[in-house]
Amino acid sequence: MSTGTTKLDVVVSDVVPVNELVTRFHFRRRDGQMLPTFSGGAHVVVEMRDGDRTRLNPYSLMGSPLDTREYTISVRRDDVGRGGSLFMHRSVKPGLEMVISYPVNLFSLDLRAKKHLMLAGGIGITPFMAQTAQLAGEGGNFELHYTCRTASLGTYADVLRERYDRRIRLYHDDRDERIDLDRLLSTQPLGTHLYVCGPAGMINWARDRAASLGWPSEAVHFEHFAAPQPGLPFDVTLAVSGKTIRVGEQQSLLEAIEAAGVDPPYLCRGGVCGQCETNVISYDGKFIHNDHWLSEEDHRSGCKIMPCVSRFEGRSLVLER
Amino acid sequence: MGITFRKETFRDDFTFRNSPEHIRRFPFPFHEDAYMYAVNIEPHVVGPKGSVLENLIDVDEHYVAEMQDRALVLAEDPLRCQSLPHMTLAGWDLLELLMEQQALGYPEHFTLTRDGDRWRWINRPLGIDDTFTFGDTSTLPYGPMEYITRQSQGDFCILDQRDGNLWMDAGMVTTQADWSLDFDIGMNFFEWHAPVPLAHEKGIFTRALKFLTNIQQGKPARRLNWTMTINPRLDTSPENYHKWGPDRTTVTPENVGDKVHLRVELQSFWRLPRSNGIVFPIRCYLIKMDELVTQPKWARRLHRVIRDLPEELATYKGLTRYRPTLVEWLSRLDDGSVTSPGFGPD
Numbered sequence: 001m002s003t004g005t006t007k008l009d010v011v012v013s014d015v016v017p018v019n020e021l022v023t024r025f026h027f028r029r030r031d032g033q034m035l036p037t038f039s040g041g042a043h044v045v046v047e048m049r050d051g052d053r054t055r056l057n058p059y060s061l062m063g064s065p066l067d068t069r070e071y072t073i074s075v076r077r078d079d080v081g082r083g084g085s086l087f088m089h090r091s092v093k094p095g096l097e098m099v100i101s102y103p104v105n106l107f108s109l110d111l112r113a114k115k116h117l118m119l120a121g122g123i124g125i126t127p128f129m130a131q132t133a134q135l136a137g138e139g140g141n142f143e144l145h146y147t148c149r150t151a152s153l154g155t156y157a158d159v160l161r162e163r164y165d166r167r168i169r170l171y172h173d174d175r176d177e178r179i180d181l182d183r184l185l186s187t188q189p190l191g192t193h194l195y196v197c198g199p200a201g202m203i204n205w206a207r208d209r210a211a212s213l214g215w216p217s218e219a220v221h222f223e224h225f226a227a228p229q230p231g232l233p234f235d236v237t238l239a240v241s242g243k244t245i246r247v248g249e250q251q252s253l254l255e256a257i258e259a260a261g262v263d264p265p266y267l268c269r270g271g272v273c274g275q276c277e278t279n280v281i282s283y284d285g286k287f288i289h290n291d292h293w294l295s296e297e298d299h300r301s302g303c304k305i306m307p308c309v310s311r312f313e314g315r316s317l318v319l320e321r
Numbered sequence: 322m323g324i325t326f327r328k329e330t331f332r333d334d335f336t337f338r339n340s341p342e343h344i345r346r347f348p349f350p351f352h353e354d355a356y357m358y359a360v361n362i363e364p365h366v367v368g369p370k371g372s373v374l375e376n377l378i379d380v381d382e383h384y385v386a387e388m389q390d391r392a393l394v395l396a397e398d399p400l401r402c403q404s405l406p407h408m409t410l411a412g413w414d415l416l417e418l419l420m421e422q423q424a425l426g427y428p429e430h431f432t433l434t435r436d437g438d439r440w441r442w443i444n445r446p447l448g449i450d451d452t453f454t455f456g457d458t459s460t461l462p463y464g465p466m467e468y469i470t471r472q473s474q475g476d477f478c479i480l481d482q483r484d485g486n487l488w489m490d491a492g493m494v495t496t497q498a499d500w501s502l503d504f505d506i507g508m509n510f511f512e513w514h515a516p517v518p519l520a521h522e523k524g525i526f527t528r529a530l531k532f533l534t535n536i537q538q539g540k541p542a543r544r545l546n547w548t549m550t551i552n553p554r555l556d557t558s559p560e561n562y563h564k565w566g567p568d569r570t571t572v573t574p575e576n577v578g579d580k581v582h583l584r585v586e587l588q589s590f591w592r593l594p595r596s597n598g599i600v601f602p603i604r605c606y607l608i609k610m611d612e613l614v615t616q617p618k619w620a621r622r623l624h625r626v627i628r629d630l631p632e633e634l635a636t637y638k639g640l641t642r643y644r645p646t647l648v649e650w651l652s653r654l655d656d657g658s659v660t661s662p663g664f665g666p667d
Contacts, residue, residue: 006539038595039595104537
């Protein structure tokens with residue numbers, strides 16, 4: 001159905017509660033074949049058939065890239081989100097047949113790095129599960145700093161400690177433990193690359209400190225876990241396809257365009273990859289740009305929008321789709 | 322029924338020829354009577370039976386001879402094959418891709434058997450039967466990229482993707498049209514395309530890079546490129562310019578049909594799964610004018626394309642010296658009638 005990526009027919013082979021917020025899902029290929037090989041940091045887009053709605057959410061692959069008999073993802077339940085994670089927690093059971101995309105990697109390791117320094121916050125740990133497995137298999141040099149709210153919400157912290165011992169450092173908010181970031185960043189060997197995945201505040205903090213301490217931006221990699229935000233409903237006219245559609249409160253503009261039978265390209269569905277970039281033909285109102293792709297100038301110009309995460313409030317909006 | 326591999330040379334006595342079936346399957350690159358750059362990229366999907374697109378990695382009657390020529394080039398100049406240290410994983414990706422595709426398309430010639438990490442590769446045309454451990458370079462006679470590209474037609478550039486750009490950090494390049502891996506290695510997409518005229522102004526490279534960095538696993542893409550070569554030489558590298566450059570002064574009205582070759586590159590682009598790199602195979606097809614003009618549509622159309630080619634492009638492609646002779650020779654085969662749409666012969 002989509003111009004985004006090639007699809008895989010899978011069956012849910014296991015559903016494992018990890019802690020009070022996180023559940024792990026295992027997928028195998030319906031035809032019994034191996035799944036495609038992937039690289040640490042890759043995600044798949046999971047299609048959820050929720051009544052008459054199709055939700056498409058990206059989740060990092062967290063298994064080892066060295067073993068593709070199954071894929072595993074971990075989903076953190078978000079009780080105030082748009083419902084994708086709740087659907088996964090409530091309705092996805094072993095045996096369910098689902099469709100997922102081929103892996104896409106927008107958070108790739110830089111294999112030139114002398115050392116890989118990783119910072120994870122909360123559910124941002126998932127891409128590092130695969131990256132550490134990949135690096136450990138190749139004898140790569142890495143060190144992971146992982147902050148979580150409490151020990152019981154330290155998803156996979158025990159697994160990581162057991163696998164990698166002192167290469168893993170844990171920080172618990174409820175014990176006021178905090179990464180000494182300046183010291184960490186200023187004592188790394190030359191050629192170290194930094195990888196950050198977690199809440200936006202953490203990413204901004206790490207990028208900002210790294211820049212202040214003279215880290216080259218090419219050595220700083222980050223992945224946002226930006227889900228589309230809900231908002232007021234609005235109407236959009238699609239000039240090329242000649243359709244007028246309504247974007248619901250809990251729906252993204254991209255989802256509404258897809259539901260209208262138009263098939264725009266996408267990869268990340270999180271405002272970072274640039275694939276779904278769309279030209280604005282005319283508008284009367286205000287954009288709520290939530291993406292990390294367009295420049296500030298693009299945002300101000302009113303000429304472009306990323307429909308996967310951005311919204312609109314106002315009287316009229318015409319897009320070139 | 323297997324392929325009958327030709328015994329032929331791409332140097333010295335130049336015995337390279339296309340069989341009649343191979344003339345008809347030649348990837349003629351002009352869909353209309355004029356040529357200008359375009360981002361002519363399309364999905365690399367399997368095409369009609371009997372065409373060069375019947376399999377995604379094409380093996381043809383020139384396979385054995387081309388591999389022998391590659392070995393000669395490498396013996397003289399090992400720098401035609403280079404891989405920066407961080408590209409070894411991408412080399413394994415490429416080995417898997419080429420072994421899989423060749424075994425899938427030509428089971429009578431190639432067989433791949435896997436038992437976990439223990440792989441066995443049989444290449445009958447080249448008399449190879451090797452067992453090795455996937456991922457363990459010490460179990461192969463060469464690095465993974467060199468091992469498999471000594472057994473695969475075409476050049477291979479492996480590109481690392483980082484900072485929103487592509488970097489030519491590994492490759493096997495022995496059949497190139499006047500460029501050098503040794504010169505380009507470590508350069509990014511804009512750096513290695515810097516010498517190309519006209520296309521920068523049109524924003525073609527910016528758009529092409531955006532497309533390429535979004536190439537997805539399981540969805541390869543392709544395009545055709547072309548130039549001309551005097552004598553059927555595969556190795557027209559800058560390093561060997563002194564050998565092939567002077568050939569361009571040897572074209573006469575009498576020998577055009579035998580000496581002048583259309584050189585078409587089928588370039589494909591694949592996302593590599595383990596390394597997240599992109600591999601860019603450049604498969605070179607040669608056809609001499611005498612063979613090409615056996616298809617009257619191609620003769621007429623090529624006449625018009627070469628005659629009307631913008632001067633900058635003719636210079637960049639190195640045609641200047643012999644273009645008038647070639648156009649004059651082709652003009653006699655152009656009766657002025659309309660050519661049919663599409664690439665294929667009538």
